[in-house]
Amino acid sequence: MTAILDRPAPTHLSPRLTAATAGRVLRQLRHDHRTIAMMLVLPSALLGLLYLLWKDVPTLPGQAGIFDRVGLTMLGIFPFVVMFLVTSIAMLRERTSGTLERLLTTPLARLDLLLGYGAAFGLAAALQAVVTVTVATTLYDLDVTGSTWLVVLIAVADAVLGVALGLLASAFARSEFQAVQFMPVVVLPQFFLCGLLVPREQMAGWLQAVSDVLPLTYAVEALQEVGRSAEATGTMWADVGIVSGVALLALALAAATLRRRTA
Amino acid sequence: MDAVTVTDLVIDRGRRRVLPGLSFTVPAGQVTGLLGPSGSGKTTLMRALVGVQRIRSGTVTVLGEPAGSPGLRSRVGYVTQAPSVYPDLTVRENARHFAALYGAGAREADAAVAGVGLADAAGQLVADLSGGQKGRVSLACALVGSPEVLVLDEPTVGLDPVLRVELWERFHALAAAGTTLIVSSHVMDEAGRCDRLLLLRDGELIADSTPAQLRADGRSEDLEEAFLNVVRAREEVAA
Numbered sequence: 001m002t003a004i005l006d007r008p009a010p011t012h013l014s015p016r017l018t019a020a021t022a023g024r025v026l027r028q029l030r031h032d033h034r035t036i037a038m039m040l041v042l043p044s045a046l047l048g049l050l051y052l053l054w055k056d057v058p059t060l061p062g063q064a065g066i067f068d069r070v071g072l073t074m075l076g077i078f079p080f081v082v083m084f085l086v087t088s089i090a091m092l093r094e095r096t097s098g099t100l101e102r103l104l105t106t107p108l109a110r111l112d113l114l115l116g117y118g119a120a121f122g123l124a125a126a127l128q129a130v131v132t133v134t135v136a137t138t139l140y141d142l143d144v145t146g147s148t149w150l151v152v153l154i155a156v157a158d159a160v161l162g163v164a165l166g167l168l169a170s171a172f173a174r175s176e177f178q179a180v181q182f183m184p185v186v187v188l189p190q191f192f193l194c195g196l197l198v199p200r201e202q203m204a205g206w207l208q209a210v211s212d213v214l215p216l217t218y219a220v221e222a223l224q225e226v227g228r229s230a231e232a233t234g235t236m237w238a239d240v241g242i243v244s245g246v247a248l249l250a251l252a253l254a255a256a257t258l259r260r261r262t263a
Numbered sequence: 264m265d266a267v268t269v270t271d272l273v274i275d276r277g278r279r280r281v282l283p284g285l286s287f288t289v290p291a292g293q294v295t296g297l298l299g300p301s302g303s304g305k306t307t308l309m310r311a312l313v314g315v316q317r318i319r320s321g322t323v324t325v326l327g328e329p330a331g332s333p334g335l336r337s338r339v340g341y342v343t344q345a346p347s348v349y350p351d352l353t354v355r356e357n358a359r360h361f362a363a364l365y366g367a368g369a370r371e372a373d374a375a376v377a378g379v380g381l382a383d384a385a386g387q388l389v390a391d392l393s394g395g396q397k398g399r400v401s402l403a404c405a406l407v408g409s410p411e412v413l414v415l416d417e418p419t420v421g422l423d424p425v426l427r428v429e430l431w432e433r434f435h436a437l438a439a440a441g442t443t444l445i446v447s448s449h450v451m452d453e454a455g456r457c458d459r460l461l462l463l464r465d466g467e468l469i470a471d472s473t474p475a476q477l478r479a480d481g482r483s484e485d486l487e488e489a490f491l492n493v494v495r496a497r498e499e500v501a502a
């Protein structure tokens with residue numbers, strides 16, 4: 001009967017239940033060997049393609065090579081895109097398979113569920129970032145002036161942002177077809193306007209204003225800061241703060257749009 | 264003592280009124296069967312009992328609290344009609360996950376898996392199991408929390424007769440220990456195994472009875488025939 005006495009108080013956030021959810025998501029991932037392999041290897045392979053693309057393009061003296069600039073930015077964009085897609089599909093599966101309905105009848109709070117997803121995929125992203133950064137700096141001679149650990153940290157923040165937006169987007173998708181199409185809607189505008197294709201100073205004023213409110217802009221700026229300065233700068237920390245803040249906001253919104261009762 | 268009290272429950276799904284106003288009670292510590300043809304509203308009603316169905320009006324009270332309220336979530340177990348477990352986890356991992364959510368341990372989880380006859384398959388991925396086995400994993404994931412009220416949506420579909428009898432024995436053992444079970448089915452031969460019966464047809468309760476009473480009202484030893492007789496008698500009254 002002790003099992004009944006020490007039952008968890010429901011609805012309140014519970015680190016124990018968040019951890020149980022994160023553990024479950026990671027266990028699901030562990031059974032899917034091909035997904036793990038793709039998560040770990042694909043960003044490095046794509047980065048290698050970019051490396052080869054720009055390897056023989058001459059750079060102006062005194063300027064950073066194009067690959068150093070673009071490759072570094074990609075280290076933040078890969079985890080964002082991959083985790084956005086993976087989570088929006090995972091959450092949709094949870095919804096269509098009936099497991100979500102069932103979870104909502106248990107003591108698990110909605111935010112526990114979403115934070116669990118964030119923690120699990122954040123951890124996966126950390127592993128992915130360590131592999132990609134190591135490959136990029138050793139095999140592709142990517143030059144990073146600052147600490148590569150900061151690059152990993154920013155990559156994880158980007159991944160969690162991707163997870164949070166993916167969870168939020170999945171609330172508006174009724175089918176896998178719809179969920180997949182949210183990817184270009186959410187990701188591409190942020191990618192176009194983040195300052196990688198055209199420096200932000202050269203954008204039309206209104207585009208710059210749009211770019212100002214898109215979180216990926218700050219992720220890219222943070223990476224550029226690490227690429228430039230040996231020490232962590234205040235701007236970089238502010239950027240990381242903004243990215244994490246938006247991620248938490250998106251998680252809270254996703255929890256609010258997750259209805260316990262449905263028609 | 265009543266475990267469940269439903270009063271004037273009205274539920275719309277899409278444009279359809281699925282339940283036009285149900286009232287009934289479910290006694291504690293018994294097996295109550297919810298029977299009715301396909302589309303009669305069994306699943307809809309069960310969703311309302313566990314608090315995931317949006318309702319138009321009326322009240323659903325479980326163990327003295329509004330259905331779905333936070334305090335109930337560790338006391339009410341729900342097994343959905345389609346098995347709702349993770350196909351990409353093993354049987355054991357599924358049971359342990361739901362055990363963790365209910366605050367139970369790995370030992371309870373393994374016992375629940377053994378209790379549905381899947382001890383030998385504990386290490387197998389759910390995706391690789393048969394339909395009936397998946398259903399049993401789903402059941403184990405609800406039993407693992409030792410809930411006071413168990414809502415089971417067609418838990419015996421696709422099971423062989425031997426296993427079906429075993430599960431019904433299990434249900435009665437749970438009821439004897441004080442658990443309230445609400446079990447839906449559309450096979451009338453299972454109705455005879457219930458302590459009480461709720462017969463649903465087009466969202467209306469056409470009988471709130473016991474198997475013996477239904478046999479008497481329907482003037483037949485065969486419950487299926489008795490059910491049909493009761494339906495016909497009602498329609499004649501209505502006509």
Ligand SMILES: Nc1ncnc2c1ncn2[C@@H]1O[C@H](COP(=O)(O)OP(=O)(O)OP(=O)(O)O)[C@@H](O)[C@H]1O
Nearest residue numbers: 263276277281300301302303304305306307308449
């Ligand atoms: N998501 C939904 N949206 C709109 N209508 C629905 C939805 N789900 C069920 N219905 C309708 O509600 C009615 C009752 O469905 P319900 O699933 O409760 O029946 P049931 O008695 O469980 O049937 P079965 O024995 O086939 O499982 C049906 O007419 C069905 O068409």
Ligand SMILES: [Mg+2]
Nearest residue numbers: 305306307344
């Ligand atoms: Mg049903």
